[in-house]
Amino acid sequence: MKPLGLILAGGQARRMGGGDKGRLALGDGTLMSQVVERLRPQVGDMALNANGDPARFDDVGLPVLADSIDGFAGPLAGVLAGLDWAASQGATSIVSAAVDTPFFPADLVARLQDAAMDMDHPLALAATPDPERGLSRHPTFGLWPVALRDDLRAALTDGLRKVVQWTDRHGAALAVFHATPFDPFFNVNTPEDLARATRLLEEMA
Template identity: 60%
Template sequence: MQSGDVVATTRPFGVILAGGLASRMGGGDKALIELAGMPMLGHVIARLAPQVAGLALNANGDPGRFAAFGLKVLADPVPGHPGPLAGVLAAMDCAAREGARHIVTAAADTPFLPTDLVIRLMAGAQAAAAPIALAATASGLHPTFGLWPVSLRDDLRQALGAGTRKVGAWALDQGAVRVPFDTTLLDPFFNVNTPQDLAEARARLTGDTT
């Protein structure tokens, strides 16, 4: 990796990861579930789009179901729903075609993601001279929220071909730095996995926390 590839100095290309199967929500697309008057994906886009140079969506199946959002839809480049690491590779491949050198990824089921996610990941990577920066809180690592250099895409493709599936483990093997985020008032990485989570997210967005 060349030294110029290590640290992002301009706004990266953003990709929202929505390639998973919503088994605990009864199947279907979590990203399209209505949440306070708009699909959950709309909340994620509203928070991430101002932070990035361009934005795409990683999702499998018929891309037409996301047409209303006006985003390029990227399918996993590896068959069999191998998980979000394949979405990271899809993002890297897309960014390379766009001429971008870095990407930022975020999960599609996190309607409260930080509005300063990108600038803090960039600062963390710069401070540590690390190739990858991953969000972390007191509860642990949030590896789907990361800043990644496109120059690692061939390494990632090889790792996926060899059976690697864990995002955090692969990133840490590449020298990723953990970037801490505060959750004192609100966990910005709260993700909607169950009907109970959905009810909590709706309550937060409407101000009804009773």
């Protein structure tokens, strides 16, 4: 059974002037529509993690899940919201993707599942080679087991915020992707990044 899909769209987008970054125009659509289109074939049902008035996403056609942890607790709070939703659907896992990363691999889910194949509770993050650090992990792109949602809830309640601190506790596997011809986890943080994403999309057409 395919995992459920979760698009993390709860960031504050300060470097883009605030607002919903996923609504920024890219190609014939938006950042969000590009991410939805890329993730949909790889997963079962999908949901969107975002806070505030969910009605602003009515046109997207996805359930909108708000963080259950007070304050801006970062992507782990979004993952927890996704895991609680998945549990209500009878699913055993979710795969998360960031709304500002439109070119992530088309085989993301399969590779994450392969990396975590021998784990009791499959947990894996995407990574790319880094010439200085060896491997650079991409903590908003992961396979998350519903079985660990209460452990994650407790960690967040205790104040943990960094994704890799929690995933390291559970020995998360890594699915390594190579950056050819560019880093597939390139994300849009600034207007310059958005211009680059537009150029890349035109080159791929």
